[in-house]
Amino acid sequence: MAAAASVTGRVTWAASPMRSLGLGRRLSLPGLRLEAVTAAVNPTLSDHGNGLGRGARGSGCSGGSLVAGWGGGAAAAAAALALAPALSAMQRGSSESELAARWEAEAEAVAAAKAAAKAAAEAEAEATAETVAEQVRVDAGAAGEPKCKAGEEQPKAPAPAQPSAAEEGDTQVLQRPPPTLPPSKPKPVQGLCPHGKPRGKGRSCKRSSGHGSGENGSQRPVTVDSSKARTSLDALKISIRQLKWKEFPFGRRLPCDIYWHGVSFHDNDIFSGQVNKFPGMTEMVRKITLSRAVRTMQNLFPEEYNFYPRSWILPDEFQLFVAQVQMVKDDDPSWKPTFIVKPDGGCQGDGIYLIKDPSDIRLAGTLQSRPAVVQEYICKPLLIDKLKFDIRLYVLLKSLDPLEIYIAKDGLSRFCTEPYQEPTPKNLHHIFMHLTNYSLNIHSGNFIHSDSASTGSKRTFSSILCRLSSKGVDIKKVWSDIISLVIKTVIALTPELKVFYQSDIPTGRPGPTCFQILGFDILLMKNLKPILLEVNANPSMRIEHEHELSPGVFENVPSLVDEEVKVAVIRDTLRLMDPLKKKREN
Template sequence: MATKTPASPRKKRGTRRSGKYVAKVDTSQARSNIEVLRMCLQELGWKECISGCAIDSDIYWHSAVFQEGNRNFGFSSARVNKFPGMCDLLRKTSLTRSLNVMRTLFPEEFDFYPKTWFLPEQNEQFQKYASSMHDEDRRRKRPLTTFIVKPSDGSQGEGIYLIRDPARYNATNRPHVVQKYIDRPLLIDGLKFDIRIYVLIFNLDPLEIFLYNEGLVRFATVNYQPPSATNLHQTFMHLTNYSLNKRSANYKHASDEDQINASKRKLTLVWSQLSQQFSSNEVERAKLLIEEMINKTILAILPELRIEYVSELPLTRKQNRCFQIIGFDIILTDQLKPILLEVNANPSLRIDFDHENEAGKFISQPSPIDEEIKKPLVLETLKFVMLRRNQLEPSIEIIASEDQNIVQNQVEEHNEAESKNADKIHKETQSKSMLKNATLMKKVEPNLTDTEEESQDSTEDTISEAVSVDKFINTITANKSVIQSPMSRILKATHTPIVTSVKSLKMIYPTTSPNKYENMLLLEKIAFIYIELVIRRGYKTMTNRQFRHFASISGVIDSSITIPSVDMLYAQIFYKWKSFVVKPSTTGLHFPAFIEALFLLAQRKYSSSGTLLSSVIELTESCVRQLNICVEV
């Protein structure tokens, strides 16, 4: 396996041209993004590193995922245009789970996403729902409800089809989602369309979200008709994906960026067209709902995004080493209500298209509308990254230097411990942790009887505990300020950004109403619990012992909820998720599984609270208080 090259913060970045600092951007992993990226760098006069470079760049631009190539960003203060784990978090199944959790707690706030089932996992529930809906349809003498099936890992419209009868679902080894089809979409000139909105997640700590002021609208190429038995197969009518419709004989390429009849149009042009159908207040309300949808969706994935981040990069600094442009695909109903279709972790930044010539060969041609939309997006993002970086450069260099020393110590400890078996590592680390925190834990952890200890051991024999030798236990936790900072930053309601907007990028989070999304930070607190109990101790997933410890410090254990019952719940959730989580190399509860277990414990412990939300708040606050006691004493 190739050794990862440290990106040292001590090395000089960029170059100086006539006394002026010239930023340096590594494009060795840019691939399909290279054309638009290179145009922007040339316009800015910045230096491009094409094949990787020993000198650390200011920005690393990747086309797909955070970890591309062999560079170790744990040593670097450079910024990368991808967040760790973002691709997985935005797959259709993962995104749906995150949104479903939030909808369970805040049903009225998350009604912008269609009702969705996972297949084959929830095939039985889907069949029952479809049967019930169709019975209702027949009673009301209306067309049968239609559903749309999508591969979880699909893109560009591949593998999508419409069904009415659940028996028509084509079961494969590939996971799918199935949703209620939006059968009353808003039309322009009789055609269905969807909107690609570009969003920049600029920081995690504190969270900063920017909305690009231009977007791309993709049109179907056959006039829309409500779904029926005779037209379910007509993809050019029901699907708006460019990759599908470009094959249609009716597809119209834009000869210039303002062509009003093209199959691909600028969002500002479409808003102008819609202003002729709706009042200005209705159009502005739709725009506001889209902004709220974006913020709520990102808040739904944010807890796992933080966990992925701290699992990949040092815990000693703010989570601002990454940024990412993501694409929201949205459809409008005939009442101008925005509905979220999906979120793309890697929206296409191509500024050309493939055209078939007279000889039947496909050749690449420039796309004026794509360049008009995507070039300013990339250009302003690059400028903003360097603007913010220059404002924070001194502190970045100091922190990065400290990071390097800490990580080097971790590497030395890792090499020494690598030859030991997992059980021995785990026992030694548990012993160190117990010695260090024994006095503190007495305040929050109840005494266990000998019988309960035997129950712990027997359960752990059944459920294997995950030990991650590439994470380094208890190295960072000795620094109190470091431990205290994550929760205080997570719960910080407001902050004063250095820059709130840059030309075409508008900050939409944080908002001018600091309390607007405050309740939705509940999952952030749960992520803090998971990070403190799992990630900071060098694990990738929650072991049975850690789950039992969580139950103890949260005050859940009593006469009705015993240690054995907590162990049983852990085992049930573990085996349930093991059957469909695509990470077989690790054992233990991943964060979504921990959320499910926490919800069940909250309902049992606080059954009189009235709502699930109230129960979860009580349990979470109890645990957070105890964790803060352990840290601050």
């Protein structure tokens, strides 16, 4: 399984700039496996459930390894209430075609305005060049001979004195002709580049190729500081090598273009470049904070945010949890729910357990130990080979203002290692049946390591979609629903993320720009509805797995499935964030 065919195997390396084509069309980066569905012309995010789904269904199976889910204006990113006009319009019954037509017209108007602005800028640049050139000619004349008045002839320069043959005695002096010098290239005049165009900030003489140029036209590669990459280092090294960029594994005294951190970013010594972490992201996607953010949106737009299970925060809402569960049971005696308890700071399945009733003794212990979130357990998940599985999807948050989101077109499907049964008091403790965490199931005797993308206990998500498609499932609809889930989740987090960002990197103060790869854990229900389980600020980018040689003795073995997916995500993320490419485009 070659790394070059990673994610979907649909890779074309012909470089091309991204062009905004409006709602429902792709922002095509043929060199990347990137695909975009955008409504950037609509700052109120009216694409929810309409244009967004239309665009996603139209472009969900081709292109790059990432999908640009949405690029919104600052208004949409700044306040969740910006959703209100669009959602209320949808509730009034606005049709998809009407919305799409209106947004298409807006996109064309924006494109025309941009074209006019570009033409005006080019005309202004040409006029500036002419003015500067004329000034240079005037300055050159002022430094040389004085100007003649009208009607006067230009005074001729006196002929050089000829030496007399009688000088220095009677010996004849032979005059040597002046040496012939090679024509010198005109030096660039201050204010003009060698091609006669005006210099200025962001304006430079274009070259035929290369990211940047040093002396003699040599290319300057993008520089990446990988000294703090940690577990993502192997995948990052492969990506840098494929891009022919320059890695600094031990850091660098001079600034780098990109700094790659394995965990949270808090480095006040970095004043430029780009860092792959947003300030505050780790805090924002913790289970309690995420639940509060999504629940706020559920209160405002319950139909739009029904992809997140009912949640209660412990210990603060324990009494509310008990009361609401009892109220539902009184209304429907046949309701026999199961709940899953997740510690707030837990990871890799640590501390997660299932209960059938709020009076469970383990829940009492949780109340006294650490904060947690308790959620209604999804009892009817989609099964493959009689096994429960979830999806790890990688999402690139490229920018907060404007909001730009890219979604990986492929991810990982992590399988349980014990055939699934609906929860009962007898099987609640069977973690290999109910919990899909890779870090738990790898210790099961039934865990299957495989180099195939479509078998084993860890597979590519694209292989799952292919299998569902062979059974007649509308995978474009599934993909569209997943994209909608991701976008709405990021929007719920964005207001507080901007507060964190502006606190750490205030406007006007030197500092790096940020981007981040997030890991979305998604469960498909039996009816194919996607459910958000959690969001990871630091998803594992390891491309190897542990292999047990003997009891208690492990070695790290390359995982081709992980490499196929993760290297593509990191490589295409780097290409999207290429700072020298941005300078050339500007």
